[in-house]
Amino acid sequence: MAGVKGRVVVITGAGGGLGRQHAKLFAQQGARVVVNDLGGNRDGSGFGSDMADAVVSEITDAGGEAVANYDDVSTVDGGQRAVAAALDAFGQVDIVVNNAGILRDKSFHKMTPEQWDAVLKVHLYGAFNVTRAAWPHLRAQQFGRVVVTTSTSGLFGNFGQANYGAAKMGMVGLINTLAVEGARFNITANAVAPLADTRMTADVIPDDARMDLDPAYASPIVVHLCSEECTDTGVITLASGGHYARIAYMQAVGVQFDHVPSVEEIGVAWDEIMDLTDSAMGRNPLA
Numbered sequence: 001m002a003g004v005k006g007r008v009v010v011i012t013g014a015g016g017g018l019g020r021q022h023a024k025l026f027a028q029q030g031a032r033v034v035v036n037d038l039g040g041n042r043d044g045s046g047f048g049s050d051m052a053d054a055v056v057s058e059i060t061d062a063g064g065e066a067v068a069n070y071d072d073v074s075t076v077d078g079g080q081r082a083v084a085a086a087l088d089a090f091g092q093v094d095i096v097v098n099n100a101g102i103l104r105d106k107s108f109h110k111m112t113p114e115q116w117d118a119v120l121k122v123h124l125y126g127a128f129n130v131t132r133a134a135w136p137h138l139r140a141q142q143f144g145r146v147v148v149t150t151s152t153s154g155l156f157g158n159f160g161q162a163n164y165g166a167a168k169m170g171m172v173g174l175i176n177t178l179a180v181e182g183a184r185f186n187i188t189a190n191a192v193a194p195l196a197d198t199r200m201t202a203d204v205i206p207d208d209a210r211m212d213l214d215p216a217y218a219s220p221i222v223v224h225l226c227s228e229e230c231t232d233t234g235v236i237t238l239a240s241g242g243h244y245a246r247i248a249y250m251q252a253v254g255v256q257f258d259h260v261p262s263v264e265e266i267g268v269a270w271d272e273i274m275d276l277t278d279s280a281m282g283r284n285p286l287a
């Protein structure tokens with residue numbers, strides 16, 4: 001099995017939490033790793049090189065290959081430098097795991113444009129910036145794996161996370177199109193929605209659930225999605241502790257009118273439009 005052996009992976013936000021676990025597992029599996037992390041606080045403030053350096057040391061001490069990169073992925077230049085770090089150190093880039101993230105939770109009626117922007121910048125623009133920098137290389141070599149880290153907060157909604165949820169769903173929209181555009185270049189793009197005990201969830205996970213939500217649980221599915229053998233694309237998977245499951249959008253059988261219906265006719269048909277019995281995976285009718 002080729003797996004990810006010899007591949008070069010850029011993992012954003014890999015200085016702690018989930019990203020650190022991903023980095024260690026990729027390295028154990030024989031990949032060469034760029035550990036990107038700007039070393040800030042949970043809300044995105046601050047900067048430091050210690051977090052990324054510590055993960056690189058863990059990997060190299062264990063006999064793996066890794067280099068640190070401290071760039072801010074929310075900027076175009078930062079995304080380019082994170083990928084340049086892979087090219088400089090290892091001469092190629094094969095895999096991008098977009099994992100960097102921050103929180104600025106507020107109920108919607110109190111959310112400021114600054115809180116909205118800050119969260120979209122790191123998650124959604126971050127994924128764009130790093131993936132965009134890697135994309136020409138993935139296309140040219142006819143191989144690439146892109147993973148984004150989405151969230152059930154975006155997929156299903158969560159109080160106080162309009163900014164975060166919008167960013168996380170934006171990333172799903174991103175991989176949906178990357179899956180289409182990457183197909184003929186052997187590039188896949190998938191999303192993982194983890195649930196893990198990290199500093200990000202420190203105040204929301206009950207103490208008795210922590211043991212079961214070790215962030216290490218999320219890494220095997222990320223590595224699998226990036227392996228040569230896995231050619232699935234445009235897929236969303238839950239990785240909630242040890243529970244792994246596909247998440248998909250379903251389209252109901254619905255109702256077909258042969259004329260522009262009146263508002264009243266929509267009202268009459270409403271239950272049938274809503275009914276998910278016999279629903280199937282949704283798809284773009286124009287694709």
Ligand code: NAI
Pocket residue numbers: 012013014015016017018019036037038039040041042044051071072073074098099100101102122123126149150151152193194195196197198199200201
């Ligand atoms: P974390 O806070 O430990 O990790 C996020 C990392 O991203 C930090 O090390 C941080 O320094 C880094 N980072 C933040 N902004 C950055 C930037 N602009 N450039 C480079 N690095 C930056 O939190 P955790 O839980 O490990 O989160 C990882 C990802 O998983 C995030 O995208 C998060 O939204 C997502 N996620 C986590 C869940 C959980 O249960 N822990 C649930 C759903 C999604």
